[in-house]
Amino acid sequence: MSLFWNFFKKKDPLDILYNSLKSKNSGYRAAMNLNSFDLGPKSYDLILQALSDSNRHRKINAASWGIRGYYSDVRAIPPLLSLLNDKDSEIVCAAVDGIGELIYILHKKGEGSTASHENKATIIDDLIEPLITAYNKNNDKVRENVIRILADIGGKQVEAFIFGALRETKQEVVVRAIKALGDLKVSDAVVPLIELYRNGNDEVRASVIKTLSNIGGEKAVDCIIGALSDPFEEVISSAAEGLGKLKVNKAVGALITLLEHYYITDTSVSADQAQLKMQEMKQLGIPENSFVASAFSDIISVKFEFSVISKTIEALGELSDKQAIETIAKFLCLNNRTYRFKAARALIKLGDSRGLDGLAKELDELDQSDENSIDFDRCSLVSELAKSDDPRVPDILLAAFAKITPGGDSVNIMDSDVWLAATLIAALGKHGDRRAIEFINKWSEKELESLFINEDTVKTLKDFGVVPKEKKVLVGRGKVEC
Numbered sequence: 001m002s003l004f005w006n007f008f009k010k011k012d013p014l015d016i017l018y019n020s021l022k023s024k025n026s027g028y029r030a031a032m033n034l035n036s037f038d039l040g041p042k043s044y045d046l047i048l049q050a051l052s053d054s055n056r057h058r059k060i061n062a063a064s065w066g067i068r069g070y071y072s073d074v075r076a077i078p079p080l081l082s083l084l085n086d087k088d089s090e091i092v093c094a095a096v097d098g099i100g101e102l103i104y105i106l107h108k109k110g111e112g113s114t115a116s117h118e119n120k121a122t123i124i125d126d127l128i129e130p131l132i133t134a135y136n137k138n139n140d141k142v143r144e145n146v147i148r149i150l151a152d153i154g155g156k157q158v159e160a161f162i163f164g165a166l167r168e169t170k171q172e173v174v175v176r177a178i179k180a181l182g183d184l185k186v187s188d189a190v191v192p193l194i195e196l197y198r199n200g201n202d203e204v205r206a207s208v209i210k211t212l213s214n215i216g217g218e219k220a221v222d223c224i225i226g227a228l229s230d231p232f233e234e235v236i237s238s239a240a241e242g243l244g245k246l247k248v249n250k251a252v253g254a255l256i257t258l259l260e261h262y263y264i265t266d267t268s269v270s271a272d273q274a275q276l277k278m279q280e281m282k283q284l285g286i287p288e289n290s291f292v293a294s295a296f297s298d299i300i301s302v303k304f305e306f307s308v309i310s311k312t313i314e315a316l317g318e319l320s321d322k323q324a325i326e327t328i329a330k331f332l333c334l335n336n337r338t339y340r341f342k343a344a345r346a347l348i349k350l351g352d353s354r355g356l357d358g359l360a361k362e363l364d365e366l367d368q369s370d371e372n373s374i375d376f377d378r379c380s381l382v383s384e385l386a387k388s389d390d391p392r393v394p395d396i397l398l399a400a401f402a403k404i405t406p407g408g409d410s411v412n413i414m415d416s417d418v419w420l421a422a423t424l425i426a427a428l429g430k431h432g433d434r435r436a437i438e439f440i441n442k443w444s445e446k447e448l449e450s451l452f453i454n455e456d457t458v459k460t461l462k463d464f465g466v467v468p469k470e471k472k473v474l475v476g477r478g479k480v481e482c
Contacts, residue, residue: 014039018046021053027061035069044071051079056091059083063094067101074123076102081127084134092134093142099127100149107152124153132161143168144176151180159186166192175207182211190215194223202232209235213242221248228254237307244315252321258312259327310342317346325352332358341381348388359385360396379423386427394433397424401439422457429460437464 017039020030031050034043047069050062063083067076076098083095106120128150135146147165150158162184165177178196181189190212197208209227212220225248227239240258243251313331316324324346331343332354340358347355363381382400385393401424404417421443428436440448440461448466462469 014043014046017043018050021050021058021061021066022055023061024057027057028065031061031065032068035066035071041071044069044073044075048075048079051076051083056088059086059091060094063091063098067098072102072105074102074106077123077127081130084130089139089142092138093145096131096134096142096145096149099131100145100152103127103149103152125155128153128155128157140170140173143170143173147173147176147180151183154184159184159188162186163189163192166196171201171203175203178204178207178211182214185215187215187217190217190220194219197223197227202234205230205232206234206238209238209242213238213245216246221246224248225251225254228258233308237311240308240311240315244311244318247319249319249321252316252319252324255312255316255319256324256327258308259316259324259331262309262312263327263330306338309339313339313342313346317349320350322350325350329354337362341384345384348384353390356385356388356390356392356396360392363396363400378420382420382423382427386430394428394431394435397427397431398433398435398439400424401428401436422454425460426454426456429456429463434464436460437466440464440466 017030017034021027031047035047047062047066050058050066053059063080080095080098083091086092103124107124131146131150135143147162150161162177162180165173168174178193181193193208193212197205200208209224212224224239224242227235230236240255243255313328316328328343328346329352331339334340341362344355344358344362347358359381363378366378366381382397385396404420425436425440461467
């Protein structure tokens with residue numbers, strides 16, 4: 001029994017939660033708890049009741065959050081449709097969210113629904129018109145939500161409607177429509193999206209490039225390659241990511257040029273060296289008036305955004321063209337730890353041994369108390385190393401295992417020695433190296449129990465014979481038989 005129920009054991013928890021729904025700030029938590037795995041289907045009756053309650057916040061919390069639980073079903077559709085006609089736009093927005101959750105349950109999961117399989121498609125289709133009506137009658141926030149939910153439904157009617165939303169005057173609505181067309185992979189949208197790219201502002205252009213990267217096709221690819229010369233860094237970053245995702249090998253030269261440009265600016269070379277680089281770019285056919293070329297005229301002031309470099313390195317790793325190896329390898333020597341990590345990972349994909357050496361060096365030198373380790377932790381490095389088939393990997397992992405202490409603690413709880421040990425055990429299990437048992441046996445039974453945080457770790461411990469195969473262990477939130 002949880003602490004919550006111990007505290008309120010003399011009261012009905014369902015009543016407590018229902019009363020809490022009227023809170024503006026914490027009612028959403030009550031709504032989620034009402035429709036949880038623990039309280040049973042009766043709690044959903046209270047969610048349905050709250051949808052028709054006179055209290056404004058009860059309606060909002062029940063619609064936005066209460067529909068998200070395991071017991072949600074189609075009984076909520078009539079009251080949610082009724083809320084779409086409310087004069088309060090926040091209530092309407094919450095109702096749209098609730099309908100979206102039900103669509104997910106019906107369309108994606110098919111779980112916890114009282115509707116028969118053959119009726120689900122009809123139920124979903126019948127929601128399109130009410131949602132479009134709500135779009136036409138309400139503010140931009142409601143319109144954004146409606147487009148997002150309609151994209152989960154799809155179909156020709158929805159695609160035509162979202163096309164029309166591209167003509168809206170509010171940028172937020174247009175950006176949402178652009179994203180929806182990418183989610184739906186509407187190939188007919190490529191030409192109008194390219195036109196939007198030519199005439200749109202920074203945010204619109206970035207959204208268009210992301211969407212074109214989802215759709216693909218020759219015209220989309222040409223636009224994405226052109227976006228590498230965009231004056232806005234987010235557009236360039238999205239273009240680099242898209243070219244890697246679409247495996248556009250003809251873009252390798254342009255992507256290498258981007259990295260070479262950053263390496264020059266990051267290492268603060270002289271303007272004379274930059275001028276020489278400009279001459280090389282001319283030989284590659286890059287126009288003098290392009291963004292990349294003009295950047296070299298002011299070597300000190302130009303600094304590319306972090307994401308541009310990261311995405312470009314990742315893209316070159318995905319494209320598997322070995323001519324990128326030496327440019328990527330330069331980033332193993334920079335002060336930026338994330339660049340070194342990205343470069344090492346890309347080099348591994350390109351089959352260059354310096355990539356594995358780079359990851360091993362980072363793992364050996366990374367200080368777990370470093371404040372930056374929250375985003376760049378030892379567990380991530382171990383997971384990356386485990387993906388490699390290089391025969392040196394088990395020795396690297398075992399060396400890391402030897403440096404951690406049972407019962408150790410860390411400033412970063414997500415990167416504690418316990419988490420690291422669990423990740424190392426799972427990684428060594430993938431490589432089948434039983435030398436890990438020597439290190440595992442140093443940990444007490446209590447500490448080993450705390451390692452049961454994922455199925456890979458549990459499987460390895462059982463395969464190695466550290467724990468009996470029939471033992472029930474804790475994985476995630478509940479006890480499971482692994």
